[in-house]
């Protein structure tokens with residue numbers, strides 16, 4: 044909005060007097076908001092004097108803005124960890140007029156996601172997430188209740204259950220093969236692995252949710268030279284930026300109508316593009332519903348999630364079209380950037396440690412053989428790769444603060460009072476690097492995940508020391524698919540190619556904070572073929 048005004052002033056469309064008037068009104072508004080805030084604080088302070096449990100400790104902020112000016116814009120998880128070192132594993136801070144509580148120990152997390160899971164089962168959504176996720180009517184941001192339960196059950200059953208995943212394997216396999224082909228086309232030159240990884244994941248996910256309909260709607264045919272899915276890639280990149288951007292409107296709802304950073308406007312624009320794509324895919328898909336209805340009646344799975352959902356429309360578990368669309372959005376937003384980021388981080392760590400890379404490749408040669416491509420059936424035998432991926436998920440946990448939760452009533456955690464509607468951050472990044480829980484936590488050591496016969500280190504969220512997919516009722520329903528996809532893509536890229544880091548390139552592990560913690564600089568390396576039979580690359 045500010046950019047638009049500046050443009051108009053430069054173009055002479057807004058006079059200086061009008062601008063002055065606007066600024067005066069704006070300052071008056073801020074002062075009024077500040078005054079209201081002061082009154083609210085006084086009332087709250089008076090209430091706090093009532094006997095009962097104390098609020099958690101925490102840093103003092105400034106009036107009105109709270110701790111916001113001290114947070115900086117980068118690496119929120121690191122700032123939160125530093126504050127935990129000072130204030131303990133449960134502390135509070137005010138961001139604008141939002142009370143936030145940060146958890147940084149397994150004991151505190153257990154109380155929230157296990158002992159009091161129902162109280163903390165709601166999300167705390169922001170303006171951008173409400174615009175992008177169909178008014179918060181999706182699985183990620185819906186309030187805990189019957190509608191959320193039906194959506195989640197349908198999602199898990201129709202897309203992520205074992206039989207559904209088996210039925211859609213062919214679609215994932217094609218996408219991974221295309222990814223390998225993309226790399227092969229660039230043999231001998233520098234390849235941006237993050238980019239090809241992301242395209243592979245997007246193509247795989249798009250194929251699973253909408254089959255050909257979705258990819259055709261994305262104009263895949265016209266974009267074949269770009270690996271397909273490029274319209275979707277642009278849309279998803281923008282969506283993730285907007286969902287992760289700190290938004291003044293969320294911390295000062297009274298100012299939301301001003302949309303000071305223009306986030307809401309941008310969110311509406313990119314949402315309209317994605318929604319248009321889904322509409323096209325639905326129209327294409329509706330041309331073949333008969334076959335699906337028959338399959339659903341026979342209890343047989345179709346391979347296309349969208350068709351299955353549309354096929355269910357007249358049945359008991361019927362969902363509105365808006366909810367179906369929201370679930371497709373969940374899949375693309377929740378499943379693509381996270382998975383692709385893990386592919387890139389795993390390959391980064393392996394390239395930084397050639398001896399570990401060699402162990403992974405030796406294992407691939409033994410299990411798969413140099414005259415074959417990796418299949419998902421091989422994954423269960425790739426124990427060392429599994430340990431390397433788990434170690435990557437520990438060190439570079441993709442969603443460092445999980446998705447914030449919100450208690451439906453005032454409650455107690457570790458002896459502190461947690462007020463209703465506070466925003467709860469869980470700093471998994473800090474827990475998974477805590478030296479009191481892990482030996483040499485900053486080292487990349489896959490061996491720590493090897494030979495654990497017990498389920499101690501799986502992704503189920505039962506161990507509060509290791510929870511990259513969260514835990515409890517709201518934990519990630521896509522973890523089995525994510526595990527398969529990361530393993531399959533990493534295994535394929537390492538089995539099919541040897542990788543050389545260019546001499547003038549230094550691989551870094553610097554991060555770019557967002558909902559998903561990404562690598563700041565793309566991973567670049569030069570591939571050479573590794574398989575004995577070159578026809579496998581065709």
Ligand code: HEM
Nearest residue numbers: 183377378381382441442446512513514517518519521525
């Ligand atoms: C490496 C990949 C992935 C990671 C690290 C990841 C991580 C997470 C995390 C941390 C949460 C929040 C959990 C909590 O609050 O306790 C979450 C929620 C969710 N994820 Fe994932 N995810 C991944 C892949 C996927 C995939 C592939 C899908 C779907 C196809 C998916 C769909 C969802 C959905 C729908 C939710 C919301 C669940 C709810 O609120 O009930 N995710 N994910």
